[in-house]
Each structure stands twice: as C-alpha cells, then as structure tokens.
Amino acid sequence: MSIDLSQFHQVFFEESFEGLDIMESSLLALDLSEVDAETINTIFRAAHSIKGGAGTFGFMQVSGFTHVVETLLDEIRGGDRVIEQDHVDLFLLCVDCLRGLMTDLQAGSEPDMAQADELKVKFEAILAGEAIATEGSNEDSVETSATTLENITNSNDDDIKGWKVEFIPCEDVLCTGNEPYRMFRELQDLAEAEGGSVEVIPHLERLPEFSKMHPEMCYLSWTILVRAGIELSDIEEIFEWVVDDCDIRYQRLADDNLSAVESHLAPEAIEDVNEEVIAEETVAEETVAEESISNADISGEQKIDQVTEKLAQVVAAKAKTESPKAVVKATNKTAENTSIRVSIDKIDGLINMVGELVITQSMLGQLGQEFDMDRVQRLQEGLGQLEQNTRELQESVMKIRMLPISFAFSRFPRLVRDLSKQLDKEVDLVMIGENTELDKTVMEKIGDPLVHLVRNSLDHGLENAEERTANGKSSNGTITLNAFHHGGNIVIEVKDDGAGLNKERIRKKAIEKGLVGEDEILSDAQIHDLIFQAGFSTAEVVSDVSGRGVGMDVVRRNIAELNGSIEVTSKAGEGSTFSIRLPLTLAILDGQLVKVGEEVYIFPLVSIVESIQLEKSMLNNITGNQFVMQLRNDYIPILCLQDIFNTGAEKKDLEGAMLVVVEGDNEKVGIVVDELLGQQQVVIKSLEQNYQKVDSISGATILGDGTVALIVDVSGLNNKPLEKNSDDQTQAA
C-alpha cells in the first residue's frame, strides 16, 4: 500500500517553520557566559525533527544540510565543544538558509543551494578542525570530515604537492615596511624554480566603506595556493618578517584535493569579485550608454561592437542580481494559503457554546409545536436566549482567528540584533504586551509596517553610543514595542529614546520639496505628520537600512488598508513614539444602516462623527453643483451617494435632508441620506471574491431579511470628489 506523502507536506513545512522559529529564539536567548544545557537541547531537538521530517518526505537537500548543523550541535550538546559567538552567528545564518530552502520547496521550485553549500563548507571546517585536535575520537566528525579540505593534512604525508597559505595581515602591515606584493613575488620565484605555480586569491570582506577607509591601512587578506613541491620552511622564511603580527596558516595540498580546494574557494572569491563587477557595471551602464552615443559616429563599427558587448554584460549582470528577487516574489503568492493552530481551550469553549445553542433550539422547537398566545412570554425569553447564544458563539469563533501579537513580535529580537551590529549601535529591545490578541489577517499585514518602523527607529531615531553619552543618556538605546487593547482597537507602539524628530529639518525639507509654503505656520503635530508624505526622507546619508523616503507613506497606506491609523509623537532629545491603532478584527464591524433611494448602505460606526438635519442657513453653494456646509469652524463638502455611485436614484431636496457627517483620513464629509435605519453589528463579506473591487465600497454584508447591503468605504469617498474634479479639469484643458 502506498500513501501519497505530499498531503503531509504542508504540515511538515509548518512544523519546520515553527522549529526554525524555536531555533532562532533559543539561539538569541543563549547566554554564552553561562550556557544552559536545556536551551542547547531545544535547538538540537528542533534541528533533529526538521532533519527527520525532511528525510521522510525526500527533501534530501534539507536533510543533508541539517545533518551537518546537527552534528555540530550534537558535539556542543555532548560537551565535546564549547559554543562560541561564531557558532551562534553561523547557526543563525543556517536558520535563514533553511527557511529559504523550505520556502522554495513549499512553492514547488528547486531550492537554491549556493548558500547552503557555502555554509556546509564552513561547518565541515569547524567539525574537521576539532577532529584533528581530538585525533578522530569522534566517529561522526571524522565521517563528515572525509569530504572537507582540512582533512588534506591527514592524508598523503610523503607526497607533497603544494601548500595552501592563508595570509591575514594586521591592518598596519604596510606601516612596518612590509609589502605583501613583494612576498608573493618571492613565493612565485620560489615556486617557479621548482616548476610549479602560485595562485593568489584576495579576500575583500574586511574592506570598510570608502569614506572610512584609511589609505595606509591594509584591509585585504589572501589565500595563496602554492602548487610546487617546496618545503614548508622555505615558505615560512618568506613570511618571517611578518609572522609576529600577522595571522598565517599553512596547509598541505594533496593532488586529489587540489581541485576540491579550488572549487570550495571559488564561490567566495567569485562572489566578491562579482559584487565589485556588478557595482562597477551598473555605474558604467550610464557612461557606456553615453559613450555609445557620443562616440558612435567617430570610431565606427568596432566601437559599437565593444559597447554592445559591454551592455550585454551589464544586462546579464543585472539579470543575475534580479532573478532571486523574482523567485521571492513568486513564493510570496503561494505562502498566503496557510492554516492556523488553535488552542484546545478555545475549541472546548466553542463546543460548550454549541451545546447551549442546541438546547435553546430544541426548547424553541418544542414551543413552536404547541404554540398558543399564552406562551408568548416564553417565546420571547427563548429568543432572547438564542440571541445571547448566537453572540457568544460569534465571539468565540472570532477568537479562533485571534493570535497573540508575539507572533508578529518574535522576529524583532533577531532583526534588532543584526541591525544594531550592522549600524554599530547598542540597542536594547523591550517588548510589552506580547499576549495581546489580534486577528490573524491583521497580524499578517501589520508585520511589514512594523519592521519598517523598527528599522527606522534604529537607524534614524537612536543616536550612536558617543552621541548618547555626550547628551547625558545611557550608551544603550532602547526600543520599546508595546501592544495593548484600547476600546475596540488594538494599539501598537514603537517607541525609541533617541534624538526625536528634527522639526527644523523636516520643515526645511518639506519646503524644499514644495509640500508646504515657506511662511506657513505649522503645529508640531502637522510637522510630524509630514514624514508620512511620499518621497520624504530627511536622512542625510541614504543607507541600505532606510533613508530612501519610500516607506513611511507606504506604512501609512498599509495601515489605512486595515482601517487603522498611525500617529507620531516626538520630543527633541527624548525620542519618538509611533502609535498604530488597528481594529481588532476585519471580519465584523459596528455599522449604521442608512437608506438612499431603494438601497440600504452601511457606514462603519467609528467613522461617523454626527448626524444632523440640514437647514437652509447651513448650506452654501460653491461652483454650481457642489454644496458645502458650515459645521462649527469647518466647511465640509456635501455629497450625494446617488451621484457618486451612479445608481440613478432620484435625489431629494437638500433642505431638510438627513446628513451623516463621516470622517476618514482626517477629512470630514457630509453625506445626504434619505433615512437613518438602525445600528447593528455586521459580518463583512467579500465582494471581490466573485466580483471585483468596487471604489468607495469596502465590502458587503447580509441583513436580517437576507438581502445584501454594501458597506461604504469612507476614506474612499473622500478621495472621490477630488478625482472627479481633476478629471473635469483635464477635460476642460
């Protein structure tokens, strides 16, 4: 009997992703000075189950890779090896790598093994290093080390084919009068005397940013492959002068492994070079294009050939860099179809509720069979009970979709750790209210904006340690993530104790970009609000972390899509707080039912400011058809749904009409309705599922009588008249 294993794949992926999360959080929680055996065990178990699962389902790439990780973990667990910071970093990289592999596999595409292979080599190097020291006391590591390059030392002692020299000079090697190039030349002379050759592979990892580069420092390191039968002492002699302040390692090359070494080293080297090439070429692209124009007629065909060749290279290089992105995009699509894990408590609660509902139903059924007017009282009681049951049931079903926000927060310790390292800032992350529950859909969509805010706070908000101590603050910056319920909303705060928003700079930038007039007086809140404008960034240096000015406007838009809002408060020198306010769920909404013509529409209750009866004195007519009304200090536009929706229903006289004032995107609009009906909770149904997105409509619902009513998207309405006007203008022009 054969079982179709693919039906379990989804479960495997989910469990594996959970396992990876556990590995990641445990690794981050690991205190190196006092290693907790249980934490190591947790990490090991997670890795082990991923390996086991992957093996069962035939994902050999994953299981093979995990095996190496597991071997090292096993040694640490068994006390054969002390865990170091390097190991933790490496394990974290592995978690990322495995996650990538798994996402690829889940999407049904062939996983990209390049990173995995690279990491594998590193692991095997570590494992092999130990194997040499313990003289192969550990079976496992000897077995795995059989394929590594380090084991070369163990084999073929008598047959010298050459040496691999790792030369990592100290930074001021040039100041001491030692020139690496001279040493390489000597090496080459030596090798050529023996009929061999020398290959020098530079490593550029230590190269700092150009602005930080010191001209007299040496940032390079080299791997030198000497393919000649020379004695180690001869090589050592060449490096004699620098051996004290440089890191030099010698390894014997064996014939068989020569090519292996090359291929292992090659990806690294090629990658380094590639990066440069790509960077150069993208810069070159423009100049090449210009060249081709200016020089084409002068130097004729030959030149053009060269240029096209160059361009082809550029395109190829670009395609190379862009293709991984395309893969990522493709995987995102499929990943959305996920399942949800529900605690057994919630299910039990649900079953109880259903039990009560059944009892009420049978009670009402009995009542209906022998009904007379005397029992009206009992019928009403029964109906009341039914209503309560239904509401409780509805609430607990909704709760199933609720997850603690720690799901969204869990990625931040890692993110903050990596980023603070990258930015060289000391940052503490404090998370409060991780158990606050939030709808799963909302959670999925709030992740990216939150990441953006945290990155921003880290990059722009917090100062570096020197600046902080100079300002009398502790050198460690603090970022606080806080989630709590407030009314029917959930509020998520991202708070930093950094420098705060620089009002002057924002103002200046806004004037520069023409967003505000030069002598406009703005309140603090208005200035802070400017950072949410598109294309707005005050960062003086654009880093890869943030500063391109794409972002805050996207953050605001994403949050607005969830019917939420975002605000910022900031105090110079004390820090900034971004508060996101979101509805608890997207599935249910408190609505005000209104009638316009024959149709019933629903306004979200939260968006309604007030409802008033129009009087002639309030009305002002501007530009013919557009009416505005004065409401206290504001002039607000008056709209008729009949016009906006083109329903063709007859319009009533504005005077004496009922007006519902709604607010969305901080703009108020008055909407003329024929009749105000009741208020009720409505379940939001998708219009898009079978139809398509409709402007100014956020969804539909089913009313008590079974008919469909549409829910008005208030912020969509606000933009409507503007669009119309601009259309008119373009037509007129």
Next chain:
Amino acid sequence: MTSAAQKTNNDVVSGTNSDDEQQYLTFIMAGEEYGVDILAVQEIRGWEATTVVPNSPEYIKGVINLRGTIVPIMDLRSRFNLERVEYSPVTVVIILKVETERGERVMGIVVDAVSDVHSISDSDTRNSPELIEDLNTEFIRSLVSVDDNMIILLDVQRLLTIDKKILNIADELAADKE
C-alpha cells in the same frame, strides 16, 4: 449568424455515449439557443431583486445573497447587447461556478428560459466564424447543431472572469457613446 449556422449544419448523432461527449445545459435567449457546460452549473433559480452595485457596468444587475455568499448577477441579454425585456416569473438565473487562479468564482446569469440538456461530442463542434470581431464573440467557444438547431456553446470561464481589463474596455465603449 445564420450563415454560420448553415456552414455547420452537419448532422449530429445524438444519444451516443462515447467518452469525449460532454453534457451541456441549454437556455433560450432572444430566440437563440445557448449552451453551457453542465459541470459549471451550480443551480438554477428564479429571478429575485438584487442589490445594485455602484458604478457597475449596465449588464451587472447587482449582487444577491446566495446562502451567505455574495454573488453578482449578470444580465446576459445586456452583456450581448440584445434587446432588453422585462423580467417575468419564468425569467431564470443560472448560477455558474468556475475555478480560476484566484479560487472558485460564482456568478449568476439572467436568461429568458432554460431549455434542455444535450450530450455533445467535441468532434461535432465547429469554431465560430472569425468574421465577427466583437467583445461578445470572445465568450463563444463553438457552435454545434443538434436536431437541425444551432446551439451556441459559451466559454463559461471567460464569461465569468470579467476582470478589470474587460470592464475598462466596456467603460470606454460606454464613454465613447456618450
């Protein structure tokens, strides 16, 4: 249309049960008989009042509540630019269901009356002549003759994927008329 009918006026042997035969539900609209794949038909209902959707094309009559799902209703006469008629008690709504990239999609079409169920072999169908370049011909899969009557077989998949692009075209056409 009539010329097309003559071209494809081959006799179809009905009633045979070979494997490539498919069953089609046929309905009448403006005297012509149309057919849709019976597997795409979810149910047949009477006409009921709909909730009008704002700024929808004229052929979308609105949406109804079909046991908890919101289902749009399309007037097929209006879609095919046929003369409009008053809805009567025999006016039927055929609820169609297709699988698309975005999942299942359900939509109702208003037709004059339901006619019959025919078994039609794929080999008996003829492509519709390409003379008529029209938005509507996009929805026609093929033509077939059953008992000397021509049946227009519709491509349900296309009919139901009224995506934004097609709607935009329709809007533009409407705007041009204005």
